[in-house]
Amino acid sequence: METEQRKTALIDFLRTIQRPDCPLQEIDGDLSLVESGLIDSLALLQIITYLEQTYGIDFREKGIDPGELRSVNAILEFIGREAAA
Amino acid sequence: MSGNLFCSAIVGKKDKIYRYNSMFLDSQPGCITEPQSGRSWSGREIVARVGVRIRHLQGEGLCRGERVFVLYGNKLEFFVDLLAVWQLGASLVPIDGRLTPFEIENLARAVKPRLLLVDTPAAASTLSGLTALEGQVVDTTAWDVAENSDPLGGRFHSQAHLDDDALILFTSGSTGVPKGVVHSHRSLRARWMALRDGLGVEAFRRTLCLLPTYFGHGLICNSLFPWLAGQDLILAPPFSTDFLMRLGWLIDEYKITFMSSVPSMWGLALKASKPPAAQSLQRIHCGSAPLSGHLWRQIQQWAGIKEVFNAYGITETASWTAGTSVGDFTPEDGLVGVGWGAVVKILKSSEGHAPFDAAEQCKAEESGYVWLNTPALMAGYYRQPELTDQVIVGGWFLTGDIGLVDQRGWLYLKGREREEINKGGMKIYPADIDAVVERFGGTKEVCAFAVSDPMYGQNVAMAVVLKEQDAPTIRALHDWMKRHLAEFKMPVRWYRVESLPRNSRGKISRQDVEAYCARSAPLNLQSILSSQ
Numbered sequence: 001m002e003t004e005q006r007k008t009a010l011i012d013f014l015r016t017i018q019r020p021d022c023p024l025q026e027i028d029g030d031l032s033l034v035e036s037g038l039i040d041s042l043a044l045l046q047i048i049t050y051l052e053q054t055y056g057i058d059f060r061e062k063g064i065d066p067g068e069l070r071s072v073n074a075i076l077e078f079i080g081r082e083a084a085a
Numbered sequence: 086m087s088g089n090l091f092c093s094a095i096v097g098k099k100d101k102i103y104r105y106n107s108m109f110l111d112s113q114p115g116c117i118t119e120p121q122s123g124r125s126w127s128g129r130e131i132v133a134r135v136g137v138r139i140r141h142l143q144g145e146g147l148c149r150g151e152r153v154f155v156l157y158g159n160k161l162e163f164f165v166d167l168l169a170v171w172q173l174g175a176s177l178v179p180i181d182g183r184l185t186p187f188e189i190e191n192l193a194r195a196v197k198p199r200l201l202l203v204d205t206p207a208a209a210s211t212l213s214g215l216t217a218l219e220g221q222v223v224d225t226t227a228w229d230v231a232e233n234s235d236p237l238g239g240r241f242h243s244q245a246h247l248d249d250d251a252l253i254l255f256t257s258g259s260t261g262v263p264k265g266v267v268h269s270h271r272s273l274r275a276r277w278m279a280l281r282d283g284l285g286v287e288a289f290r291r292t293l294c295l296l297p298t299y300f301g302h303g304l305i306c307n308s309l310f311p312w313l314a315g316q317d318l319i320l321a322p323p324f325s326t327d328f329l330m331r332l333g334w335l336i337d338e339y340k341i342t343f344m345s346s347v348p349s350m351w352g353l354a355l356k357a358s359k360p361p362a363a364q365s366l367q368r369i370h371c372g373s374a375p376l377s378g379h380l381w382r383q384i385q386q387w388a389g390i391k392e393v394f395n396a397y398g399i400t401e402t403a404s405w406t407a408g409t410s411v412g413d414f415t416p417e418d419g420l421v422g423v424g425w426g427a428v429v430k431i432l433k434s435s436e437g438h439a440p441f442d443a444a445e446q447c448k449a450e451e452s453g454y455v456w457l458n459t460p461a462l463m464a465g466y467y468r469q470p471e472l473t474d475q476v477i478v479g480g481w482f483l484t485g486d487i488g489l490v491d492q493r494g495w496l497y498l499k500g501r502e503r504e505e506i507n508k509g510g511m512k513i514y515p516a517d518i519d520a521v522v523e524r525f526g527g528t529k530e531v532c533a534f535a536v537s538d539p540m541y542g543q544n545v546a547m548a549v550v551l552k553e554q555d556a557p558t559i560r561a562l563h564d565w566m567k568r569h570l571a572e573f574k575m576p577v578r579w580y581r582v583e584s585l586p587r588n589s590r591g592k593i594s595r596q597d598v599e600a601y602c603a604r605s606a607p608l609n610l611q612s613i614l615s616s617q
Binding site: 018048059 | 324326327331333334349352353355356358359540541563567610614
């Protein structure tokens with residue numbers, strides 16, 4: 001999957017878990033997903049599940065730095081690194 | 086009861102000046118460390134700072150019998166302020182900082198605090214604008230930079246008595262009639278002594294608290310029980326996802342021996358965090374929401390210890406009141422175990438006269454209403470004697486839970502009758518949501534109810550009948566609710582209905598409304614709110 005496709009898929013997914021009154025289109029790629037109010041902090045669990053199911057990443061083996069899920073761009077970079085590994 | 090509470094250290098001294106470390110359950114409290122800020126205060130330093138805070142609180146005119154709202158928590162200063170407030174014979178009311186100004190004002194109107202302590206100029210400014218507040222808003226940040234050598238030299242004639250109110254914890258009614266659980270120093274001490282007697286303190290030597298300190302579980306048992314007994318407390322921001330995703334590292338780095346938790350925390354920790362490797366962990370509690378046998382075993386496996394216990398606690402009984410420290414057991418859905426400083430009875434009735442009627446007691450394995458008798462029982466609900474009388478009969482407390490005791494004498498929970506939504510351990514009362522929505526001018530009827538949620542176990546939904554069913558009205562209602570209701574209480578599913586279903590007596594049942602709404606689709610709020 002190319003970077004643009006990954007981004008489109010990620011944003012489509014985030015739309016399904018975002019808070020209703022915080023439009024995703026207004027979120028900058030580097031803005032914190034939790035601090036901006038786009039998602040509830042525990043919704044990070046849903047992002048992890050999405051990454052596990054979509055990209056086959058097993059976080060239990062490697063753990064994860066919370067910063068890697070901080071923003072849309074951070075998640076895309078993380079996916080890119082995992083895909084290249 | 087007369088005489089001062091905290092005078093045991095030097096009873097008989099003529100100068101009537103007492104060491105205030107006699108309020109601790111050991112020679113002095115433990116050290117508190119904040120991993121997030123890197124700050125750490127020893128027990129000695131905390132004692133010195135208590136003296137400073139006493140002076141400031143006296144300067145603000147705080148007297149015995151008065152109440153103090155504290156709008157911050159999970160930080161060092163909170164615990165120093167707690168001890169200082171107690172020394173002055175006042176009671177402390179920890180407030181969830183996420184509440185809206187409307188909710189805080191509503192609580193303050195009911196309790197009339199003498200002081201409202203905040204830790205940011207912005208909070209001071211917001212609260213100072215609330216017209217219904219009778220108490221004085223005090224920004225304590227100025228106190229933080231003040232001289233920290235103890236002006237009292239560790240000695241102060243404590244004003245507190247054993248049966249004075251010590252804590253008031255609000256469990257519901259932030260938007261309506263507030264229900265504040267009042268604990269005296271006596272009931273709190275009863276809880277801590279029961280735990281110390283039953284569980285010891287060794288495993289609590291370095292305790293991690295990831296729970297909020299405005300929450301009975303987080304404050305009374307996770308934090309104060311070990312800390313006042315001289316054990317060290319590692320204090321993280323409540324439900325911090327950053328720390329949950331690095332929980333194994335946090336446990337290793339700070340040599341954690343004990344932590345408490347709620348089930349919803351583990352979803353993230355088990356998926357994202359490597360297990361601890363340093364083998365410091367001795368004990369884990371999980372409470373405040375049903376713990377499935379499956380999740381229980383997963384926690385045991387991740388932590389590498391068997392000592393994971395389902396701690397059954399209710400704010401009214403000063404939290405942990407029963408658990409599974411019963412020797413060999415297999416994690417099972419609903420298993421609690423035996424009382425920790427409490428006698429458990431299962432009765433056929435929830436009526437007030439029941440506890441004393443032998444015919445009302447259920448046989449082993451028979452489900453009924455769970456009643457508890459414990460010296461750690463609250464003094465009552467703040468200025469609500471009728472409500473208190475509904476749940477306390479002759480010293481027995483009606484928990485609102487349904488359960489059974491098996492042949493071995495172990496308690497199992499099977500459900501609950503209390504009207505509450507348990508969102509990841511945080512109790513939300515649907516009547517609080519109804520009260521806000523009903524005040525909106527465009528509402529005819531509303532009923533909030535619980536729905537299943539994969540992350541939190543339960544979440545909030547509501548069915549609403551509006552005078553105008555159009556999108557602008559829904560947007561206006563959403564805006565109204567955001568101004569009056571804390572974010573975590575906002576319904577995640579909205580059902581717009583023509584009328585609410587009623588039973589044959591014309592009453593609305595939240596379960597019936599839930600079943601009724603389950604047959605239809607919720608509103609697409611995202612679309613409605615973004616179309617303005």
